Amino acid sequence: MKMSSMMPDVREVLISNQEIQAKVRSLGERITEDYAGERILLVGVLRGAVVVMGDLMRCIDLPCEIDFMDISSYGSGTSSSGVVRILKDLDEDITGRHVLIVEDIVDTGLTLSYLKRSLLARKPASLEICALLTKPSRRRVQFDIKYLGFEVPDEFVVGYGLDYAGVYRNLPDICILKEEVFKTGS
Ligand code: IMP
Ligand code: MG
Numbered sequence: 749m750k751m752s753s754m755m756p757d758v759r760e761v762l763i764s765n766q767e768i769q770a771k772v773r774s775l776g777e778r779i780t781e782d783y784a785g786e787r788i789l790l791v792g793v794l795r796g797a798v799v800v801m802g803d804l805m806r807c808i809d810l811p812c813e814i815d816f817m818d819i820s821s822y823g824s825g826t827s828s829s830g831v832v833r834i835l836k837d838l839d840e841d842i843t844g845r846h847v848l849i850v851e852d853i854v855d856t857g858l859t860l861s862y863l864k865r866s867l868l869a870r871k872p873a874s875l876e877i878c879a880l881l882t883k884p885s886r887r888r889v890q891f892d893i894k895y896l897g898f899e900v901p902d903e904f905v906v907g908y909g910l911d912y913a914g915v916y917r918n919l920p921d922i923c924i925l926k927e928e929v930f931k932t933g934s
Pocket of ligand 1: 796851852853854855856857858859860903904905906910911912
C-alpha cells in the first residue's frame with residue numbers, strides 16, 4: 749500500500765494495521781462464541797469507535813445490529829472531568845437486549861463508567877465493553893473491559909479512528925505523533 753501523506757507527522761507506529769486486524773478478528777471470534785444463539789446490539793461511541801466498529805462487526809458471525817451514541821465530556825482541554833453530556837442518544841430501546849459498547853480507547857475510564865451507568869439504568873439483558881485500546885496508567889475508575897485489544901503506554905495516540913484536533917482518524921495504524929505537531933497545530 750502507498751504510504752500515507754500524513755506519515756511525516758508520525759514519530760512512531762505503535763500498532764500496525766496488520767496487528768490490529770488480527771486482534772479485531774480474534775475479538776470477533778470470541779464475541780461470536782460468547783453470544784452464540786443471541787442477537788446483539790453493538791453501541792459505538794462517536795466518533796472514534798467508527799473504524800473499529802466497521803471492522804469488528806464484519807468479524808462477528810451473529811445477527812447483529814448497530815447503534816451510536818455521541819457524548820461530550822464537560823470540562824476543559826484534553827482530560828475528561830467525568831461529567832458527560834449526551835449529544836446523541838441511542839435510537840434503539842435497549843431494554844432486555846444484549847448490548848456491547850464499542851470504544852476506541854479507555855483513558856481515565858470516566859466517560860465509559862458514566863455511559864455504563866446510564867445504559868444499565870435502561871435494563872439491558874447484558875452489558876459488556878469492547879475497547880480497542882486502554883491506557884492502564886491513566887485509569888481513575890476501575891471496571892472490567894471484557895473484550896480488550898491492546899494496552900498502550902501513556903502517550904497520545906492517533907489513527908484507526910483516533911484523532912488529534914479532528915484529524916488522523918483515517919491513518920490505518922495506531923501512531924504517536926511528533927512533538928512539533930502538537931505545538932504548531934494543523
Ligand atoms: P476517558 O473518559 O478519559 O476514558 O476518555 C476517553 C476518550 O478520550 C476516548 O474515547 C477518546 O475519545 C479520548 N482519548 C483518550 N486518549 C486518547 C488518545 O491517546 N488519542 C485520542 N483520543 C483519546
Ligand atoms: Mg471517544
